Amino acid sequence: MHAVRWRKVFRDLVSHRFRTVLVVLSIATGVFAVGVVMGGREILVREFDSEYSASVPLNADYFTMPFSDPIVRRAREYPGVEAAMGRHSTSLRYRWAGSDAPRSISVVGIKDYDDITVQMLVPEDVRSWPPRRGEVVLERAALQVGKYEIGDTLEVETSEGKTESLTIIGFAHDINAVPAQFIGSETGYVSFETLPDLGEVKAYNELLVAMSGSDLTQREASLLAEDIQRDVLEANSITVLGSYVPKPGSHFLGDIFKAVSLLLLALGLLSLLLSGFLVVNTVSALMAQQIKQVGIMKAIGGRASQITWMYLGMVAIYGVLAVLVGLPASAWAGTQFIRFAAGILNFRVASYVPPDWVTALEVGVGLVVPLLAAAVPVRLGTRTSVVKAFNDTGVSSASFGHGLVDRMLGLFRGLPRPVALSLRNTFLRKGRLTLTLTTLSLASAVVMSVFSVQASIGQTIDDLDAWWRYDAQIRYERPTNRLGVERVVSSTPGVTGVESWIGANATLDRADGTTAQGFTVYGLPYGTRFVAPELLAGRWLEADDTDAVVVNTDARKAEPSLDIGQRVTLEIGGEKRIVHVVGLIKGQLSGSLIYMDRELLGGMLSEDGVTATLIQTASSDPLQQRKALDAAEARLEEANYRVVSTRTQDELREQIADQLGILVAFLVIMAVLLAAVGVIGLTGTMTINVIESTREIGVMRAIGAQHGSIYQIFITEGLAVGFMAWAIGAAAAYPMSLGLTELLSGAIGMPLSYRFSWVGVGAWFGIIALISVAASVAPAYRASQVSVRDAIAYE
Amino acid sequence: MPQIITPDTAESALLRLTEVVKVYDGGDAPFTALKGINLDIHTGEFVGIIGKSGSGKTTLINMITGIDHPTAGEIIIDGTPVHSLGENDLARWRGRTIGVVFQFFQLLPTLTVLENIVLPMDFCRMWAPRERTERAMDLLEQVELADQANKLPAALSGGQQQRAAIARALANDPPILAADEPTGNLDSKTADAVFGLFERLVEQHKTIIMVTHDNDMANRVRRALHVSDGEIVEERVLRPRHGA
């Protein structure tokens, strides 16, 4: 536009470059935060869901005695079955050059790689496809735990105790495979030809069934799964060793996913709020600064509406610039964020493009929010009578000397002049102080809450340590003679105590004829000293119990009928038993567990023997414990006992910490983003304060103020705001972190202990001090460069 | 010699203030800065307002320009009841009726001298956009600043800035010019030049109201109002220089 008033708008933007950059950055930060978080969340959920639903997830999984193609065909023809396939899976130990200790691998033998109809497998980086005899393709999550490379060999211990080499020929992706980092066991795909080399039969031992219907309920799935087991497997004399019916349509990481997405949503809303504050703050400061010019323009005939449009136009230009900066920046950061998330959650991303509404929201935050934020100050500014505008000094000097604040400041009479002056400045600009303080306090509260959530996760893991009174565990391939293995293990150097448990899968028969699956029953000596259960209700197992069981909170949550005093029917090892729930203990992050006396459980099972041995060692050093465990495993193998996996409790703790670590990682991203918004907000405020005080600074310089004093003034002001935000944030962090921990605990279905992080409060004190200084240095530098002449000439 | 005569009370007054009272209520107690001012000013008059610091001169001229509102009383200028106009109507009215010159020039710092002068025409949509620059240049020539047209105000001396501000005040060709100590910040020679400019404008039938501290100036205006404690205590009318 030609009009001179628009020329003024552009000229102001250009000649106040520093301010323009600052305002644009402030708004762009809001656009960025919203784009990354909301966009990230949408893309995450969209890409995960699309890959997951295209993967044909299974609805029922049966582990059986060997069977062949006709059974699979029958399963495929069964009404209600969408797809079915057989495969051979087994868990083996292997050694690999990249790791000292032997590791576990879940080997999956697939007969025809062109006929995978359930749980799609996508080759990603393979030398050839499909794997031939002697070759293995690893599920790509293995790369999260070790630097596996194509061409590496895995020395696999076969079922017969021999060693067989498998060459890695590539990596494939199965979104339904439990990622290696979560279970401490890799997944490898081999051809059927390889199975005999590994001591396995060339036949299926696992049947995967996907059912039709998109809105299948858990109950429908369970009922159909039972029918298939009876009609397809058992009717053809195929013994079912175990079965698993997951909640239809929900991925095993679904809960973690839900938690992450909830966190992101919370963060998104928070950043929306914060960027709103930031924008309001910046624009009001801008208007405050322009008030005199508004007065002049009105005095020479400018109407309020004309002046309003000028400033709204100015804000719109800021907004457009901010969107131009914020959109690409958030697209870039969003891509990095999704890559990170896709890596740890193990899914593939087809497109990094956010949905249109997110882009619209970003534009809204960049354009609409500033305009709305500007509306009030611009209106107030243009409505101010000319005489008020002329008398405006940016501070209401009339009220100084009366307020509570001033009386409070009066208490600090001993302060050096510049310090007292800067504190006075801070409090004088009350409106701006409130907004800056709100932004920074919110950011502080979130950061300190994140510290507390992390501490709570640490506490939860510490609580696990309190429950575990053993150091390591060995699991056997099949029920094994207790006295035999205990003799071998307890004579291993470094082992100081052993106890063996029986583990079995259990199904609960409800009164209404339906069943609940997915329980594990542990038989352990009632007087065990290997765990220290934290009783929440009822009592622990006792010597003369005949049908008593204790359940954990996870089991109770999964099946409310498992309440104290209830008698329920459990189906264990094919036999139905009525048991009596006598106690409730806190869950240990390992699923729905039911405990009963070992002798009692042993009596219920047809096959005699224990399935796991727990070990106490002489050392508290994880490496020594691992050594003792490896030695025990070697001795057991020597004595012909088949070990399926070993792990030290320390390794398990790491795995759990890794899983919860995902949440912490997201929380940290959240905290950093918010802190950034806070820093930019504070820098903006400080800069505007400097610009506003230009004349004052010039006068101080004229009467002899040194650089140091000027720095002192602005840095003190920055610190004052920072510390106030810290104090308010710390107070808010307690309820906020408590709520966040509850939220997470609900979302992931694990009870989390709560611990308030005083370390976090202390650390943030240090960080916010640094941030405050950093945010004030640039403005203070500008202030120190103000020459007396400029200051006096200023507008 | 100055000769005291009674003010002209003809009905044709361009500007009439009746019982104008201004009370400031900031601070501890309300302060009455104007205590019932009655004043008529006619077209073509050059009026000086003089008085001690704090006597109410700025307050009075702010009433006339509509920059501030009276607490009580009426201000009628060229038939417009200024005291009852809203901010917005005031701005439009002022833009066309009164050119305001401030003590501290108050040019917009990011616009060139020329643009500063075009701005009031732009706001009040006076003259066709193309003519505006031409007119602004004419005005600058009048104040002998044509060679400074494209500089930013900061690059001008105080006297030059004040002359630019006067050119701006004349942009919309208003019948009235109101100036609050326009020469207060200038040396006597520059002040003289500005005063000369005002005299030329009066010859062009502009009405000028000027606040001044300068006794010399006060003695040269045709009509001088002496303000003290919020009241006009004395009025002098000089015999016109170019006949009567």
Ligand SMILES: Nc1ncnc2c1ncn2[C@@H]1O[C@H](COP(=O)(O)OP(=O)(O)OP(=O)(O)O)[C@@H](O)[C@H]1O
């Ligand atoms: N905003 C205000 N609030 C309260 N009192 C005010 C305000 N503005 C002016 N006054 C008081 O009103 C009186 C007149 O002020 P005014 O500015 O009109 O004086 P002045 O004659 O222009 O003085 P100077 O020659 O110093 O410019 C003064 O005593 C002043 O203290």
Ligand SMILES: [Mg+2]
């Ligand atoms: Mg004055």
